[in-house]
Amino acid sequence: MIDNTDHIQHTWNLTHPTGDQIAIDLWTDGESVRVEGGRGESTDGGRKDVDRLLEKYALRGYWVESDYPVNDPHDWDADKQVDDEPADKPDECPECGHPVEYARNHVADHRQGDAWLCTDCRWGEWI
Ligand SMILES: [Zn+2]
Incomplete structure (x- = not known):
């Protein structure tokens, strides 16, 4: 077994x-x-x-x-959030190569929406 x-x-x-x-x-x-x-x-x-x-x-x-x-219960909410993330996530920031994260309803430059944001520099891209 x-x-x-x-x-x-x-x-x-x-x-x-x-x-x-x-x-x-x-x-x-x-x-x-x-x-x-x-x-x-x-x-x-x-x-x-x-x-x-x-x-x-x-x-x-x-x-x-x-x-x-024995183990923590499965976190279904965490799964859902990952599923919500658009599929075409950039592998890395084109400016500095750091990881990129998904930002929902991000606000910048008088605009609001979902965006990819660099975790290091100020690079970002609207989705
Ligand atoms: Zn960057």
Whole structure:
């Protein structure tokens, strides 16, 4: 089995008096839930499904031995901002070669709009 936890946001480890152990993983998408051991359920109801599963296994005698965050939740807003950026971004500033960044509603020279701006010199270009 591949031991890759990049996709896991939070893990709950449950133990039964018989020594049986299961783990509930909430994925970084905030939706996918996987149970390792037990009945091996998988759902996509996010945190509220985790609570439901914890309650269900608690009724069967399991208790939460530990729970800990693994990765930060996926930042969907950050993704969206990157997607908003126009595709024809210059690789670098034509004047000085420094990276160029996207500026939304930039105001300069009595004009307002989206622009590429150099992070170093004063070079800029309206989009
Ligand atoms: Zn520049």
